[in-house]
């Protein structure tokens with residue numbers, strides 16, 4: 703079975719929680735794309751009435767193309783439900799996001815959400831967060847932030863692409879992250895480091911898809 707099928711199963715199960723009149727925060731990435739397509743189908747086939755806000759320019763475009771009414775998040779203080787993917791997630795509902803570079807907007811929308819559902823295929827479940835952590839950095843601060851990351855024991859590697867906000871995206875390899883809370887607290891204090899992919903408290907519900915089906919876990 704292809705990983706895409708597992709992602710689709712998780713996404714389809716999650717969108718069953720979307721009901722009329724909800725304002726839905728739409729995540730970014732290949733798993734979120736299945737949720738967007740599924741919501742578009744529910745609008746067409748069932749007459750589901752929702753509005754949505756995107757966590758990236760690509761997601762906004764995909765949602766519009768799917769027939770979902772999209773509002774600019776700038777004017778919104780809260781959303782009802784956020785549905786988004788992740789790159790890794792541990793048993794304590796702590797995740798690394800940002801493989802697609804959208805983690806800054808994703809964290810804002812997730813924080814504005816009354817509930818956040820994370821949709822993943824089973825390969826994303828890990829006992830401990832370990833993959834390189836994406837950060838978004840103001841170009842003016844890139845050498846300083848890289849020095850701070852190295853001082854924390856991380857190895858920063860810049861991506862060739864910029865974020866939707868035209869900032870730098872840098873993957874920081876810290877090896878296994880023993881204390882994600884402590885790392886997030888320090889990263890949050892570095893001037894010029896605008897966002898990072900550690901999502902430690904935002905996720906309420908996880909849908910995990912695999913060959914056998916879908917599992918739902920509640921925090």
Ligand SMILES: O=C[C@H](O)[C@H](O)[C@H](O)COP(=O)(O)O
Nearest residue numbers: 731732733800801802803804
């Ligand atoms: O910036 C991208 C997001 O955080 C994605 O949700 C994450 O990278 C997972 O992507 P995918 O669903 O494509 O595996």
